[in-house]
Amino acid sequence: MSADTADSTTQVATRLFVGGRWRDGRAGRIPVTDPGNGRTIGTVEQADERDVADALDAAAAAFRAWSTTVPAQRGAILKKAATLLGSRAEEVATTLMLEAGKTRAEARGEIQRAVDTLEWNGEQAARVEGRVIGGAAAGSRRYSVPTPLGVVAAFTAWNFPAVLGARKLGGTLAAGCTVVLKAAESAPGTAAAIVQALVDAGLPDGVVNLVFGDPPAVSAQLLGSPVVKAVTFTGSTAVGKQLATLAASRLIRGVFELGGHAPVLVCEDADVDSVVAVTSPAKFGSAGQSCVAPSRYLVHRSLYDAFASRLTEHASSLRLGHGSDPATTMGALVHQGRVDAMLRLTQDAVGRGARLLCGGRQPERDGFYFEPTVLADVPHDADLMSEEPFGPIAAVVPFDDFDEAVELANAPEYAFAAYVFTDSIARREIAVERLKASNIGINQMAPSLPDAPLGGLDASGYGYEGGAEGVLSFTQLRLVSQSAPTR
Incomplete structure (x- = not known):
């Protein structure tokens, strides 16, 4: 063993x-x-x-x-x-x-x-x-x-x-x-x-x-x-x-x-650098193969360009490789089937009008790798917006008001984790009341620890x-x- x-x-x-x-x-x-x-x-x-x-x-x-x-x-x-x-x-x-x-x-x-x-x-x-x-x-x-x-x-x-x-x-x-x-x-x-x-x-x-x-x-x-x-x-x-x-x-x-399809709601009073720093380890850790990993970044339009740029910069800085290499910051997917799923989701989103900001390819190397990928302006009918990616793909979508963000967050059939970044007490209370998620992180991730109950909703x-x-x-x-x- x-x-x-x-x-x-x-x-x-x-x-x-x-x-x-x-x-x-x-x-x-x-x-x-x-x-x-x-x-x-x-x-x-x-x-x-x-x-x-x-x-x-x-x-x-x-x-x-x-x-x-x-x-x-x-x-x-x-x-x-x-x-x-x-x-x-x-x-x-x-x-x-x-x-x-x-x-x-x-x-x-x-x-x-x-x-x-x-x-x-x-x-x-x-x-x-x-x-x-x-x-x-x-x-x-x-x-x-x-x-x-x-x-x-x-x-x-x-x-x-x-x-x-x-x-x-x-x-x-x-x-x-x-x-x-x-x-x-x-x-x-x-x-x-x-x-x-x-x-x-x-x-x-x-x-x-x-x-x-x-x-x-x-x-x-x-x-x-x-x-x-x-x-x-x-x-x-x-x-x-x-x-x-x-x-x-x-x-x-x-x-x-x-399964899960965790949204991240980035409100107009959020700090862009902080959101990227806090969520990226969960998004790209274990190559994104986690049911509570952030998958859809719903960003207020006033921060949208800055956030997309900062997330792309971070994703592009990750180094793919075997886990035994100390320089590796993102490992492999479990098998080629997961890589094929990443290619399909990326191609579908781009084909429907999304902008590929980085990644989107399987590198030419031994093993089952997929580049950290950021897609902007992902249309709501793209497969990526309803199908759990379970991989290193982040969809970035703008919103204009918080009600719209909550509606987008609740759209998929999954209801496991959701994350909200805001200084507004009112928006925090609305999120807890209205978000369709059983595990909610506010200005932080929501880790699954042994001393607290965690369960799913819906799918x-x-x-x-x-x-x-x-x-x-x-x-x-x-x-x-x-x-x-x-x-």
Whole structure:
């Protein structure tokens, strides 16, 4: 699971983890590619139907003991796993860098976020609690009891494999559930490293099981199993809808973190340099492959030319390259399909009248790169204005009044993140009230941290991850009504 920090050709062989044992998959193995140069860096084992069934059986068998484990003891394992992952941070960050095409700084930052997530959920495990409610009759009382749901099917995406893995496992394990984790085949070593930290921290056999395999087949088997009581998924809206449909047939509870198309509203009293400095790391970090990344800059006409010029200057200054190069400031996209999508969105926008201010090309080099791209005067009917770009493309559009900006911001079907830059208290209040977004940043970004709940709206999903709500998502609040004994 490790990789030499100086050699991106190091082989990374990732296996399944079922019932407390690492093992090969019965469906063979597939290659893992370094997006930064297109080379094969290892393999990942693939589960067949029998492997998935074994994982489900192991999770079901482990549930009773784990769900009745003292919450503080569950938390202690999570906190120890956080410490172990932190001690291995450099090694795991190298694996993440090679698998996901990130810069080394981005990979290190993500591993630290994963450590923080496990640590926080470890603390929260002992704080999962219900409440006492007044009785409806003399001598009676009512109280709610959080009870673990059972086996959880968890699915993580490739763009943030460490954070997403820690978030799924942290919340479910703190709640007392057992898990079958279906992680991304393109970033398997990172997921395996988190599982290994939990195992080394003392996690009992069967509590977490890690599988890889054909996504439709594995998903259908997991969500068709009678032992699975909840599903948590992070990924595209299209796949999320498919999984939600499968879950609905068995009334499986779901938490879905799906796509986004985050607007940035730049009002006439905003500072242009500050907006660019604050938002650009999120826009171009991880090559723009984030559901909360700014994608549409809606700029007051009085600042429009200055802002477009400043954003273009910044985007043009970014240096593309492999994450192992210290000079690299933007890494690769995950595969050629994402590059093709960037080309299509750019060509469509320009064909409809947008101005290409910088970028717009796939550079001639090994790996899957797309130049940081800024498009101005993007017409509202361009695909880029309604389709999540999930890449390093920024659309810049003018507005004349704040009502118009809010209307433009709310136009796509997505409703995850939105950002507003203004000194006006009135506009801030309007933004919070009227913006169709569940995660709003005012004069700053809105980071997803483990101590606060985050969930989507509309095509961006539903349910919560993070905070006490993220743990309670995997419990049933049983209402107990009790009268005093008659004698």
